[in-house]
Amino acid sequence: MxxxxxxxxxxxxxxxxxxxxxxxxxxxxxxxxxxxxxxxxxxxxxxxxxxxxxxxxxxRSLSSLEVFGFVDQDTSNMYDWLRWIVERHLPLIEVENKLTQQLVKMRPTSAATLKAYM
Incomplete structure (x- = not known):
């Protein structure tokens, strides 16, 4: 550290x-x-x-959103998708890939929704 x-x-x-x-x-x-x-x-x-x-x-491995206390499920879901995309250097459209949606435990979203949260 x-x-x-x-x-x-x-x-x-x-x-x-x-x-x-x-x-x-x-x-x-x-x-x-x-x-x-x-x-x-x-x-x-x-x-x-x-x-x-x-x-x-x-x-304790708290995600940075959890540090601030309660976060609604939609915000948490968008944070998880953004983290998935950014940390893996993927294009935003990856969130609409059917295989990706099957393999991850986050609720499906679209690239447009992801951009709106950026």
């Missing part, structure tokens, strides 16, 4: 150069384009188990 990933997970940008720790709500300053040393220092000294917490979160 990179320091950028850790900081994106454990901090929320408050304003330019200031970030709020998502664990303790402390606001830390970090000058632009200077790396993440100040933010990582806070995690290491105040939250020594941060790496384990991040690893546990990753192990």
């Amino acid at each position: 990179s320091t950028k990933q850790l900081c994106s997970f454990f901090y929320t940008a408050v304003c330019r150069g200031e970030y709020k720790c998502n664990i303790c709500n402390a606001v830390r300053k970090q000058a632009p384009k200077t790396g993440y040393s100040n933010l990582m220092s806070h995690l290491s000294s105040v939250h020594p188990t941060h790496a384990e917490e991040y690893a546990e979160f990753q192990r």
